[in-house]
Amino acid sequence: MIRTTFDELSTLLATILQKEGMDQTQAITCAAIFAENTRDGVASHGVNRFVRFINQIRDGVIDIQALPVRVGGFEAFEQWDGGHGAGPLNALAAVDRAMELARTYGMGTVALRNTTHWMRGATYGWHAASLGYPCICWTNTTANMPPWGTATNVIGNNPIVFAIPGQPQPFVLDMALSQFSYGKLETLRRNGDQLPYAGGFDRLGNLTTDPTEILTTKRMLPVGMWKGSGLSIMLDLFASSLSGGSPTVSIPTSEPNVSQLFITFHAGQDAQERQARREMVDSAIRAMQELCSITGEHFPFPGEGTLRRRNQSDEDGIYVHPEVYQGILELMGSRHSFAPELRQNSHIPT
């Protein structure tokens, strides 16, 4: 594996984004999101997806000149059109706007249409909750799952995020509605591993733990079978109709036109009240931890794994698969001359 640092990685990615024509400030923000996702252990929506992101810019799927525009809604609820701009930047703008609305109205929602893949949904949850706002957001996706009881892919795995401020850090859940995410399937296939539980259907229509089979049939198992299937349908209907955007059935696999919903709260009129709520959250988590610890069990709080990986990356550096790293470097080489200083800065252990 290639070991790099957050600063080194985000500088590299920002350089590439700027060379593709992205505005400098936006490139720095966008690169930081890809680097953060990698640092937090979600390389599938970080470095591992960066080459595809750049290719989608080059192919015109993502329009990095586009800025989101308000197109409807009133008071606490607004509709925005993402203009097929960079998904991470559109999503960040949308959640920022939702928080602005929440400061005025106690809560706020931005329904965003015609945007592109937001990479890791948790990014926007951590962002909002770190600033003190409970946040719920989700995206629809291309049709990548069969509804329960069918073999036809007409629903999406529509990741949903819940994030809430706590002490000292927020609690964040980021879950796709397939039992496993495509990113996870791809990582396991890359490593030659099997899934720990059935995660989809093979070519014969049987449940399987083989990521390669599932990536071939593209028939993933919805979380909780009929329940996640129904939830996926509802998240799609809410995001697409509230934003006036495209539902899953009308989204090509390149996902140039997904719909997203960002709901934030500003519960409590003063800082003291909001601090009290934060303490309620923390005390509920602590109570559950203590009850589990009686029998020596560990209570897993949402976001715990992310924090562990984040701290580890801060200490040890960020590891990137050599092929992935090479692919990213080639993005510069394919148009521009190599930047040898970037290669020299990368330590190569293991």
Add this chain to the structure above:
Amino acid sequence: MIRTTFDELSTLLATILQKEGMDQTQAITCAAIFAENTRDGVASHGVNRFVRFINQIRDGVIDIQALPVRVGGFEAFEQWDGGHGAGPLNALAAVDRAMELARTYGMGTVALRNTTHWMRGATYGWHAASLGYPCICWTNTTANMPPWGTATNVIGNNPIVFAIPGQPQPFVLDMALSQFSYGKLETLRRNGDQLPYAGGFDRLGNLTTDPTEILTTKRMLPVGMWKGSGLSIMLDLFASSLSGGSPTVSIPTSEPNVSQLFITFHAGQDAQERQARREMVDSAIRAMQELCSITGEHFPFPGEGTLRRRNQSDEDGIYVHPEVYQGILELMGSRHSFAPELRQNSHIPT
């Protein structure tokens, strides 16, 4: 089975509620909710739970004199205290208030604390969506599930509802975060049936399909294993901290103090715009139905089973288990003289 009609059943239940001291208008509304839940095929949260509901009134768990009171929030977001009043009436008042807020602010949320069991969550989703409001609502519950990886019940199965207006009828999803609901487990045990898939853990800690085992250990399987486990935690943190109420770990099994969140939207400033959204929802559903029908498959839309049962009940009458029916009649007998005309009206086929 005892066959009855909606009017007959709701009149019987309203009579009992009034004799317990409930205000006439409230008794009629509350009885209608229990009758509707039974008509819609959810007897577990209808007639089958009515005796327990009355006993909780008599035991002081539910205070039928209490009315919900606004205690905080601002603009589009309000906090209410349910005063341990009748759960179905509190929930109805809360979703009605959320819709009032949505008319003014484009969306509205009521966070309700210190309320009692709302029976079937879908009631409030159908209500809001039938009036034209997309609605998301959920409740926390007593600790009735172990978080994934533990055997200690510290999380709830926290049912969540998504409802959205469509053509001609709303689309409604109502799902508890256990793979099966307690109501379902009780119905299967009553009928001597097994679960179709593993739904919890037996006394040895193994996954099982036996409802009696799960009702004994009270260790239910979260939807999608670690995913539903995390989602349950987040729904609890949101509902309890935003309402200023009790989290799952502080809720006794009689559930006198659950917390609920009701989020509604009034997307579109005029009727024409809202109608356009309704058509988008309908057209997305139709597109998924058509794609599935190519291979002869049936696309199951959220709320389809409910509608089927509702229509069937409207045609055939509502069926009530004889023991359940007898128990309800005895509620009158235990304090008041029998109402023989109610018995004569009940046909007894099968």
